[in-house]
Amino acid sequence: MARALGIDLGERRIGVAVSDSDGRVATPLTVIKRSGSRDQDHRKIAELVQEYEAGVVIVGLPLSLDGGTGPAAVGAQREAQQLESALGVPVLTHDERLTTVIAEQSLAESGLSGKARRRRVDMVAASVILQGWLDSTNSESKP
Numbered sequence: 001m002a003r004a005l006g007i008d009l010g011e012r013r014i015g016v017a018v019s020d021s022d023g024r025v026a027t028p029l030t031v032i033k034r035s036g037s038r039d040q041d042h043r044k045i046a047e048l049v050q051e052y053e054a055g056v057v058i059v060g061l062p063l064s065l066d067g068g069t070g071p072a073a074v075g076a077q078r079e080a081q082q083l084e085s086a087l088g089v090p091v092l093t094h095d096e097r098l099t100t101v102i103a104e105q106s107l108a109e110s111g112l113s114g115k116a117r118r119r120r121v122d123m124v125a126a127s128v129i130l131q132g133w134l135d136s137t138n139s140e141s142k143p
Contacts, residue, residue, distance in 0.1 A: 002055025005048060006130025007083075008096065008122050009059060009076055010034070014041060015122030017130045018052050024138065026130035028123035038079070042086040049087050056089055060096030060129040094133040096125070 006026055008015035014032040019025065029052075032044050049057065059080040062072040069077075077093060084091035 003052050004130060004134065005029075005045070005052065005054040005057045006126040006133070007045065007057060007059045008126040008129055009079055010122055013122045014045070015124070015126035016045070016048060017123060017127035018048075018054070019130060019134055023134055026127040026134060028120065028127045031120070031122045038082065039086070042083055045083065046087050049089055054089060057083060057087060057091045058094050058130050058133045059083065059091060060126070061093035062096050065097060092133070094129055094136075096129045 002023075003021055004019040004023060004026075006015075006017040006019075008017075012034050014034065016029045016032060017026045018029045020027070029048070032041060035041055045057070048054070059076060061076050061080075062070075064070050064073075080091045080093050
């Protein structure tokens with residue numbers, strides 16, 4: 001399995017995580033500040049795909065708590081399609097319900113201040129999304 005990048009698309013920031021080369025563990029990588037140009041933001045993601053030799057990108061899909069597709073999920077699906085055109089690798093979506101809450105709790109438990117948590121929460125949320133996808137993919141591939 002090739003490395004995977006996990007993406008948490010936000011209005012102001014994009015959290016990015018990367019998997020190990022075995023596709024088992026997700027690690028927070030970076031936060032990309034939205035530039036106001038989606039093309040420019042996608043180029044930054046493309047640079048990371050190339051740098052880490054990612055074979056797939058997993059974008060968090062913000063479904064409603066009841067599993068429905070609201071405006072945020074539709075926007076994420078649209079941007080995921082645009083990303084796939086820009087990146088040249090498959091871009092898949094994965095349910096991201098409660099990932100920011102999980103990321104916030106994890107960072108709070110680590111003792112980081114509110115300001116330090118805000119700087120990291122997006123990339124930690126991306127790693128939660130990616131780890132969920134890795135776990136589901138690895139469990140599906142077992143006999």
